[in-house]
Amino acid sequence: xxxxxxxxxxxxxxxxxxxxxxxxxxxxxxxxxxxxxxxxxxxxxxxxxxxxxxxxxxxxxxxxxxxxxxxxxxxxxxxxxxxxxxxxxxxxxxxxxxxxxxxxxxxxxxxx
Amino acid sequence: xxxxxxxxxxxxxxxxxxxxxxxxxxxxxxxxxxxxxxxxxxxxxxxxxxxxxxxxxxxxxxxxxxxxxxxxxxxxxxxxxxxxxxxxxxxxxxxxxxxxxxxxxxxxxxxxx
Numbered sequence: 423x424x425x426x427x428x429x430x431x432x433x434x435x436x437x438x439x440x441x442x443x444x445x446x447x448x449x450x451x452x453x454x455x456x457x458x459x460x461x462x463x464x465x466x467x468x469x470x471x472x473x474x475x476x477x478x479x480x481x482x483x484x485x486x487x488x489x490x491x492x493x494x495x496x497x498x499x500x501x502x503x504x505x506x507x508x509x510x511x512x513x514x515x516x517x518x519x520x521x522x523x524x525x526x527x528x529x530x531x532x533x534x
Numbered sequence: 535x536x537x538x539x540x541x542x543x544x545x546x547x548x549x550x551x552x553x554x555x556x557x558x559x560x561x562x563x564x565x566x567x568x569x570x571x572x573x574x575x576x577x578x579x580x581x582x583x584x585x586x587x588x589x590x591x592x593x594x595x596x597x598x599x600x601x602x603x604x605x606x607x608x609x610x611x612x613x614x615x616x617x618x619x620x621x622x623x624x625x626x627x628x629x630x631x632x633x634x635x636x637x638x639x640x641x642x643x644x645x646x647x
Contacts, residue, residue: 430574454633465538465625465638466577510576512636519590520632521567524576 425449426513428525437534441498445511445525448492454514455487456522457496459507466510470496501532536560538639540626546645547616555611555642559628566609567636568601569625577625583609584632616646 428445435441443457454473458466470485472478478485486495494513498505508529512522539558547553559566564585569577579593583603591601598616603609613620623643629636 426576428576456636458638463643465540465640468635468637471635512576514633516633519579519582519592520565520584521569521579521582521590521593522577522627522636523579524569526574526576 423448424526425523426511426525428511429528430526432529432531434531434533435501437501437503437532439501439532441501441505441530441532443496443498443509443511443528443530445494445513446492447494447513447523449515450489450492451515451517452492452513452523453516454522455485455494456512456514457483457485458510458512459505460510460527461507469509498530501530503532503534506530506532538626538628538637540624540639540642542642543640544643544645546647549616549618549646551616553613553616553644555613555624555644557609557611557626557628557639559607559609559626560637561607563628563630563637564606565629565632565634565636566603567627567629568609568611569627571623571625571641580611580624582632613644616644618646620644621646 484497508527511525568580582590623641
């Protein structure tokens with residue numbers, strides 16, 4: 423079992439839809455949660471960083487962390503064709519390895 | 535520049551050759567990470583530096599891979615006797631401190647032929 427599981431998609435939605443992207447993780451020591459967006463042949467771009475359980479909002483993006491269920495989500499409101507990319511969840515811990523563990527990424531396609 | 539800079543952006547090399555990949559992190563960032571990303575996969579951890587020292591090199595796949603960060607800023611990932619299986623995108627990231635926001639460069643696409 424991978425430490426971080428993420429549905430690879432592709433996920434195809436019409437423009438304007440609300441998108442829900444999710445990851446589950448197995449290690450309760452994980453404390454830091456990030457979402458990255460990666461366009462084809464580009465490096466990952468940081469979208470959201472959260473530390474605790476709960477919600478964090480930034481424009482059209484909302485990150486949600488449920489540590490009790492080991493489940494994190496990224497919601498995108500009013501999705502746009504420019505949101506078409508691969509979304510990676512990344513999780514970190516203060517103990518053990520100090521580097522991020524990534525999910526495999528979900529490919530999102532927003533149809534105009 | 536303000537972001538993480540990686541050079542070269544593309545590298546094609548013959549099997550058995552030696553390659554060096556360079557990463558110039560964001561100024562003031564003490565933590566530097568190297569990852570490797572294969573097609574359709576998320577980045578996989580290789581090595582983490584805190585300052586000049588390799589704090590965790592447990593992700594390096596074998597002893598052909600080595601990385602340095604002699605002055606606590608620029609880092610070089612070195613791969614000896616390259617194999618076709620080394621072909622991937624090598625990503626570098628930096629953060630102000632461990633487990634704060636980590637910012638990535640555009641990566642170096644390595645192709646071993």
